[in-house]
Amino acid sequence: MDVSLFxxxxxxxxxxxxxxxxxxxxxxxxxxxxxxxEPVHGTTVIAVKFKDGVLTVGDRRATGGxxxxxxxAEKVLALDDTMLMAISGAFSKxxxxxxxxxxxxxxxxxxxLQSLSLDGKxxxxxxMMAGNLGGAMSGGLVIPVIAVYDQKQxxxxxxxxxxxxxxxxxxxxxxxxxxxVQIRGAFEYIVRTKGNFSExxxxxxxxxxxxxxxxxxxLDSATGGAGKVLPLARTVTAAGVTEISDDAIRVALGASxxxxxxx
Amino acid sequence: MSYNFYDFQNAIQQRNDYVxxxxxxxxPVVGISCPDGIVLFTLRGSQRKLFEVYxxxxxxxxxxxxxxxxxxxxxxxxxxxxxxxxxxxxVCLSRLVGFGISPAVKQxxxxxxAVPLTIRALFAELHDSPADDVFCTLxxxxxxxxxxxxxxxxxxxxxxxxxxxxxxxxxxxxxxxxIQVAAKVWAHAYNAMxxxxxxxxxxxxxxxxxxxxxxxxxxxxxxxxxxxxxxxxSTSKTSRFECCTPETVSAAVANLDLG
Numbered sequence: 034m035d036v037s038l039f040x041x042x043x044x045x046x047x048x049x050x051x052x053x054x055x056x057x058x059x060x061x062x063x064x065x066x067x068x069x070x071e072p073v074h075g076t077t078v079i080a081v082k083f084k085d086g087v088l089t090v091g092d093r094r095a096t097g098g099x100x101x102x103x104x105x106a107e108k109v110l111a112l113d114d115t116m117l118m119a120i121s122g123a124f125s126k127x128x129x130x131x132x133x134x135x136x137x138x139x140x141x142x143x144x145x146l147q148s149l150s151l152d153g154k155x156x157x158x159x160x161m162m163a164g165n166l167g168g169a170m171s172g173g174l175v176i177p178v179i180a181v182y183d184q185k186q187x188x189x190x191x192x193x194x195x196x197x198x199x200x201x202x203x204x205x206x207x208x209x210x211x212x213x214v215q216i217r218g219a220f221e222y223i224v225r226t227k228g229n230f231s232e233x234x235x236x237x238x239x240x241x242x243x244x245x246x247x248x249x250x251x252l253d254s255a256t257g258g259a260g261k262v263l264p265l266a267r268t269v270t271a272a273g274v275t276e277i278s279d280d281a282i283r284v285a286l287g288a289s290x291x292x293x294x295x296x
Numbered sequence: 297m298s299y300n301f302y303d304f305q306n307a308i309q310q311r312n313d314y315v316x317x318x319x320x321x322x323x324p325v326v327g328i329s330c331p332d333g334i335v336l337f338t339l340r341g342s343q344r345k346l347f348e349v350y351x352x353x354x355x356x357x358x359x360x361x362x363x364x365x366x367x368x369x370x371x372x373x374x375x376x377x378x379x380x381x382x383x384x385x386x387v388c389l390s391r392l393v394g395f396g397i398s399p400a401v402k403q404x405x406x407x408x409x410a411v412p413l414t415i416r417a418l419f420a421e422l423h424d425s426p427a428d429d430v431f432c433t434l435x436x437x438x439x440x441x442x443x444x445x446x447x448x449x450x451x452x453x454x455x456x457x458x459x460x461x462x463x464x465x466x467x468x469x470x471x472x473x474x475i476q477v478a479a480k481v482w483a484h485a486y487n488a489m490x491x492x493x494x495x496x497x498x499x500x501x502x503x504x505x506x507x508x509x510x511x512x513x514x515x516x517x518x519x520x521x522x523x524x525x526x527x528x529x530s531t532s533k534t535s536r537f538e539c540c541t542p543e544t545v546s547a548a549v550a551n552l553d554l555g
Contacts, residue, residue: 046376046380049373049376049377050376050377050380050381052380111534113534114533114534114535132380133380135534136376136379136380139376139534139535140372140376142535143347143348143349143350143372143376144369144372144373146344146347273532273533275532
């Protein structure tokens with residue numbers, strides 16, 4: 034029997050699993066399947082602050098090139114009780130990120146008998162992004178938006194990363210994915226005309242975020258609208274991660290959606 | 297130097313005597329199912345004795361703290377490796393202990409050049425209903441037993457029997473009731489361990505034979521700390537394991553009937 038069971042690894046989950054992303058990247062063509070010539074990508078995700086924390090919404094579409102591969106993709110995922118990861122980009126890599134990070138954070142907490150600090154978690158995500166740089170260069174790019182509730186500062190915070198793992202903190206909002214470019218200016222318009230997201234109620238912030246997602250869906254073919262499958266919305270607050278019900282989303286969509294479009 | 301069959305038996309007996317002697321003064325650990333989940337209970341000195349291993353698996357132990365930690369980390373490593381490389385659904389107690397921890401403990405026990413692990417451990421695995429919950433007790437020689445409903449580890453065999461007799465008829469309906477039952481089991485088992493230490497039984501300063509209530513009270517007066525944890529069946533959090541607060545445990549055992 035393996036007596037190496039008795040050689041603990043000080044909370045380093047990658048060390049006990051041998052997990053590495055740098056060896057895992059593959060070229061675009063190796064992901065090809067009968068329906069699409071490119072790997073499956075998740076599209077638009079949005080995070081906005083509200084007065085109790087951070088709200089994150091994502092459409093449900095996953096595409097492969099021009100093909101719609103899946104319309105029920107979950108792109109807003111809890112890493113633990115204080116952190117949400119909204120994913121855009123290569124879906125397979127993103128899901129692997131989430132699985133690894135969930136296990137890694139829990140492993141640290143269970144083995145070290147304390148939670149990994151917020152900075153420690155964010156550094157771990159940065160390391161993972163940097164480790165995936167080779168994969169990103171060959172079609173496996175993942176751009177996550179991280180929504181957290183910082184218990185020390187008693188407020189919600191939003192972070193995003195570039196492909197090399199550099200971390201940035203956003204003051205009010207963040208978006209990623211193919212539809213995020215089209216709605217970037219609209220975020221600023223809302224902040225300048227209606228005030229900061231961080232001062233809004235959840236209902237108001239939800240209506241604004243869903244409105245932005247609908248605009249993205251109108252202007253970006255890879256982003257799914259709410260017409261077929263409702264978006265996914267989750268909040269992270271001092272109380273933890275909460276999923277917004279479909280009914281609440283329908284109410285917010287009713288409050289936000291106008292069918293008029295200039296295109 | 298020749299090494300015959302009797303030397304072998306003698307060596308085994310000496311190892312058993314050495315570890316049993318260390319465990320005789322330990323604090324029992326009790327695990328019991330209820331509709332709310334699985335409660336683990338013990339009294340401890342300074343270090344924690346009840347831990348989360350994986351999503352539905354918890355662990356408690358008595359023995360030398362360094363050995364308690366070795367088994368804890370080994371179980372956590374093994375469970376997380378399996379859960380990540382396969383699936384969380386593939387992590388189960390019978391495989392974890394039966395094919396992972398137990399053989400490794402046995403190997404240490406068999407190594408005549410190594411000091412055997414001074415430990416007796418209790419693992420609990422939560423399922424959707426109390427009837428399906430699984431418990432596993434592991435001995436320092438690698439032997440393990442799987443049971444349903446409840447389990448207990450103590451320092452001596454006679455205390456095991458006393459504890460199991462009480463657990464046989466217990467059916468707590470809430471977390472607090474489960475803590476009460478577990479505290480009662482602990483008191484009776486600890487009392488039995490104290491009597492087992494002295495021929496004719498243990499007595500207090502006035503020469504009166506010790507009772508479970510006196511043993512329980514005496515342990516608290518000597519600075520032992522109540523410790524309980526719940527593997528909850530229902531939660532919105534990412535972890536099912538909750539350490540009960542000292543206030544919760546104290547309130548649950550405040551009017552304990554140890555008769």
